[in-house]
Amino acid sequence: MIFWRISAFADLTGRGGTLAGGRWHTAGRPVVYLAGTPAGAMLEILVHLEIDQEDLPETLQLLKVEVPDDVSLSPAPVLKPDWEFELNHTKGIGDLFLKGCPALLLAVPSAIMPHSLNYLFNPMHLDSVKAVITAEPFRLDNRLFKKL
Numbered sequence: 001m002i003f004w005r006i007s008a009f010a011d012l013t014g015r016g017g018t019l020a021g022g023r024w025h026t027a028g029r030p031v032v033y034l035a036g037t038p039a040g041a042m043l044e045i046l047v048h049l050e051i052d053q054e055d056l057p058e059t060l061q062l063l064k065v066e067v068p069d070d071v072s073l074s075p076a077p078v079l080k081p082d083w084e085f086e087l088n089h090t091k092g093i094g095d096l097f098l099k100g101c102p103a104l105l106l107a108v109p110s111a112i113m114p115h116s117l118n119y120l121f122n123p124m125h126l127d128s129v130k131a132v133i134t135a136e137p138f139r140l141d142n143r144l145f146k147k148l
Helices: 015-019 038-048 087-100 126-130
Strands: 002-007 032-035 061-066 105-109 117-121 132-137
Touching: 002 038, 032 038, 038 061, 087 105, 087 117
Parallel strands: none
Antiparallel strands: 002 032, 002 061, 032 117, 061 132, 105 117
């Protein structure tokens, strides 16, 4: 299986998750958010940008994360309506997954793009060592910063 991420750091330690919470976890839990496509990874970066284009780090990389097909993947949870506005609900689901460590990956719906999935990668799972990262330089296209 192949997953994607855009980051300045080519690792899967989940250190960022210990520093700040996200939609699917509370701060203090190691986790790595992955996308199913490079475009999905880019959307996740764009929605969280709070800086101008010229302030973007020049060290961004497109990470290809390969894991064997036989590693454990938990399917997307059943969510209540308007789940994207219920952060306590989604954080609870992610925290339970990360704490229990039942699988290496948890499929979760994208709050940005309907019918798309993202994945929580649990670096504490025994299979995390099976993941292989390939990194290449990445630069966001200038046209993405034009005002609508």
